[in-house]
Amino acid sequence: MTYTGFLQVKIGKKRNRSVVTNSFFDGVLKITRPTYLRDDLPLLTLIHVGGGYVDGDSYKTEVVVSDSSRLALTTQASTKVYKSPNYGVKQTMDFVLEPNSELYVKQDSLILYKDANFTQQTNVHVSSSAVFYYTDMITPGWSDDGELFTYKKATSKMKIFVDGTLQAYDHLLLQPNGQLEKLMYLEGYTHIGTLFFIHPGVTEGFIDKLRTKLASYAKESRIGISSLSIKGMSLRVLANSTPMIERIFSECESFIMKELKQGEALEWRKG
Template sequence: MDTQRGLFGWSRGMTYTGYLELTVEKKYNRSVISNSFFDGVLKITRPTYLPEGLPLLTLIHVGGGYVDGDSYKTEVVVGEGAKLALTTQASTKIYKSLQFGVRQEMDYFLQAGSELLVKQDPLIAYKDAQFSQVTNVYMEQTSIFYYTDIITPGWSEDGKLFQYKNISSKLKLFIDGELQVFDHQLLMPGENLQKLMQLEGYTHIGTLFMIHPQVDENLIEKIRVELRSVNHSRFGISALSAKGLSMRALAFSTPEIEEVFSVCEEVIRHHLENKEKIEWRKW
């Protein structure tokens, strides 16, 4: 914890368009927000406690969208045995940013036996947008991490898709101090995103990661079976070298990918913890 608080102190000294730090701890058999600090255009709601006692927080961007030169930093610590669900209020809109681009970094620290569930609304990149995101996850073998994101092309006056310059999204996942997962999505419309081995005619791309000590091939096969009825999207799901799974989904709209993720979450929560899927409501 001392190292993590050292990171907090160092980050506060830097200048960000939006900055958030958050610590969740388990006290009296309940997960509570023990520390929170936000600055700039990032805010958070008061936690809503789900029936299972899981606190749900919503991240709010009060600026309306990301513009050239913006930088954002989020640091979340989930203490031993604590749980947290984190979502966003609305889609992330990236506007024209030709000179400096937009940068975002998220650091998640999960201590032993903790659980962090992150569900992000779509990232929408408009004409001439440049966006770079790095997500770092530092966790223990006994902790649980669930993560989803969706990338979509923004509207343009001439109706053409994929007019942003580039999107780079990296996820680095460290378990017990060792890098176990490194995922890098690099989308560059100038390289023809519609071709084979890229989006192949689809417009929206979704990513899901689930790290859990009990993930196995049986769970992955259950997800594949349940997704057979979803015929408007393409997806690939596989086991990781660590105890977990990853999925990539392609579709023509955000609701289509959200349907795929909803099926996955329902199977995962029922199979691993015998719980209902989370109601990620925004009110």
């Protein structure tokens, strides 16, 4: 299959340092040269050189983090999905984490403009000893009449396999029909954020402490945290701005790093 953008990256160990051992990209997807947030944590930035996603586009990203290696992956800017009423836009991301590896994925917001139709499938194959951190956000784009939620549909599916067995499945479907802001949908909010964190040290006590940490945001957002059937958690945020969700995610990241002795919060440098 020919993709609008295709990216493959493999991270391995060389002289006790995590490095890019193999990479390939084609079409409108590119990656930067790695910079190191810490001695053994390379940061790669994913760049879309086409300006936005349009009808009929398809994208594929494959990332493998080898045994005891580490990687931080982020995007250069928000992803804009434009009018796509016929074929829609499809994106698939496959992440493979081998034993004792770590992968941190932080994406800028996905902005859906009028008549956008976006489908994302994320597959995570993780060892039970690995660490996986992932965030994304969905926001409504500007429209001529000033109305919110003029996009056609947004679908995001996340499957997490641990040691080869499907252990977590999340399906987010947003299909605007004038009801998204009402009770049981987005309840008056406009932006939605999702966070997944898999780590052997995640316990119910850890999650309870995080809930307490985030309680101060209750007036400006709605936050739900759930433990998974594995050593991990999922978090969903409803808010009215991207900066608010980013602040909450930053609080989560700082808490995670401090509580599980992973070090300081990451400095996701852009540019």
